[in-house]
Amino acid sequence: MTTTHSPAVHVRGLRYDYGSFEALRGVDIDVHSGELFVLLGTNGAGKTTTLDVLEGRCQPGGGSVRVLGMDPWRQRRDVTARVGIVLQESALPQELTPLEFLRLWNRLTDAASTHIPSDDNLACVGLAHRRDVRIGRLSGGERRRLDLATALATDPELLVLDEPTSGLDPETRTDTWDLLRDFLRRGTSILLTTHYLEEAATLADRLAILHRGRVAVSGPLDEVLAARRLPTLADVFHEVSTTTPEEVSR
Template sequence: MTAAVAVRGIEKSYGDLHVLTGVDLEVARGSIVALLGSNGAGKTTLVRILSTLLKADAGEASVAGHDVASAPAEVRMSISLTGQFAAVDEILTGRENLVLVARLRRVPDPGGVADAQLARFGLAEAGARRVGTYSGGMRRRLDIAMSLVGDPPVVFLDEPTTGLDPQARREVWAAVRALADGGTTVLLTTQTLDEAEHLADRIAILHEGRIIVDGTLAELRALIPAPTVEHVEKQPTLEEVFLAVVGAKGTP
């Protein structure tokens, strides 16, 4: 089977600033690949190229079997893009947001689609409430639900848990994992290492314009020497304490 996302030699510069200098990457169908990198590494630039919002200077890329440069309309019909901040209308209810997107995409039975998405992302009870009353995790889940109207086979998530507390972050993780379990291909950009550990089937590290490492978590761990084994008392992390106190929800 062809890869859901295939990137070969992609380059992008802004004047004298060379952001991408020959990126090679493949994302298998139905998998989650986490793209790691520091601020300014070029993660968002690569996602913008793959989603046809930006043209590469060199190289080639395909998404869902469609060439990004020569068939942008077909690519856009095959993808969903969720940015770093939830793009929801806070005045409308959750259901109204979903119905609006379904109508814009000319999906049959917008109301039925909205109800199905609310149930899919655990928002059925909150569907009639204004989004302005939602928590950060609920807004992000609604944002992802809106982006998935029409069931696109490939989803790009650009740092989807930015600014969320630990509990909300785990709610989003559960939603993302459910996507892949349902056959959706996910390319996830993140700076959060534990996010990549929890979610990704494969992890790619983007550094100085290139993918310098690409593999499973076990393969990446094998790149460093085996640690010295010492018996120590493990103390809970602050995140574990927080979740234990408030009650963890949405744990993958």
Template sequence: MDTTPNPPTNEPARPSGPSPVATVSRSTSGDLPDERPTALSATALRCRYGAFEAVRGIDLTVRRGETFALLGTNGAGKTTTLETLEGHRAPDGGDVEVLGLDPHAERRTLAARIGLMLQTSGLPGDLTPREVLELWRRLTPEASDHLDATDALTRVELDHRAEVRIRQLSGGERRRLDLALALVNDPELIFLDEPTTGMDPQARERTWQILRDLRVEGVTILLTTHYLEEAEALADRLAIMHAGALATTGTLTEVIASQPATITARLSADAPELPDLDGDIRWAGDHRLAITTRRLQQDLTGLLVWARTHGQRLDELQATDASLTQVFHDIAGAPLATAPGDGTRREHR
């Protein structure tokens, strides 16, 4: 999601009071400059199932060549968002544009230029991988190019299973066939809905390598996943969805930086008063100290200077930056937003 850019800084200022950590601007440096054209965008996107609002006014932009991961809890609205971007359903509110097209109204034109890996295969079990790929080539006649069925299967290391009925493939093999299907029309943009679910670690790593190769080739990738390490391994930027809203968006560094770091140590019983630090100080039993801070370097320096000045030992000293897991659990465990529609500014601590 692109929002008003914040000045890049290693030490974001700690906001006073409950902070809208939800929205983090994307990096303006590195190999993904903001100037790259937009591959897809959603503005104030809303999707409803009857009275239930599954997606509540989110803003999202993915740029050409970028790998973007959409994380979220079960029922967060990831698949609904993805299906709307793919053109499977019309939005109930807001605007959506994919490769310059309205994905719902111009679904058939768009289908030639994108690849889809649906959450469920939706392939007849009595067909073979080769038959499905040959069929797909005929169902996307306007694609700029097509991979040969054998080449597509070779790319996902499934060529040895080309003539086996799909119902006889393992769960991981079916996901790889889904990926081959997403690649067969040489797409500019691919949507991957939980691409490695059901794969063993080895197959997952091989799939990640295929996706990395696609990124190098300039293919834009939007993926949803439950695996945080998948997002960490693949994504240029990521967003965490919760209860139909985007709770946080940015590069991995930015998302993690939006959460406080932690300093822990054990002090002696006669330790003098601590210096004035930026973070929140909590004491546990046995003189254990825990400081949660958004200015890790500054507070750690202050604590070390204080210890040297007063001749204090900092036993079991640890300074831990926030992790994506911590951010995710923080968001998933937070109460739901009270203002429906404020899809990009959920507050959590």
């Protein structure tokens, strides 16, 4: 895996409109190389839109966006080859087995020389014993682990994970945290979204909270708590979620 010393994600002044609705109103985000950055958002904050732009699925309406030094909209194919993505919802082929699907995925994606062997990949996410079971017969949590295996298949430089532990039982969620820490030790950068504030507090090197299309809070958790004079991330999140648009824009 090739590493880079520049920010894995560098966003400045990102704007995006849905007609007359301003979904993003000048978002600034940096994901440093080799760190786990957690992006949180209140309802309708613009979190999903931000991820869509970073993944090259939406063209920004303004500002600058770089993922591994590239423009994800104009260089989406190059970005995709170096970034592993777990979407909030995926559509896995129900009639294939996990092993068949990962082997097919490896043939369809670029940079074949960097692929993690499919059996090893399934073992990483705790699915080795289900490798020959049709995907349609997997539980929701098992399918979520297969989503993660797909993102890891090309040994990516950056992981963009949209609620990757949603639907997992507590033990499997903890195992996933350990797996992500392993990739961090190898130099992988991770941008993760979650609804679990405990997960964010446990994993984040740094975090940001989006509210009403802007970054309301950003930084290491201890600095965020000190600046807000609050004891927990849940308290910070509650305070942010009750602010007005005028307060966010200050």
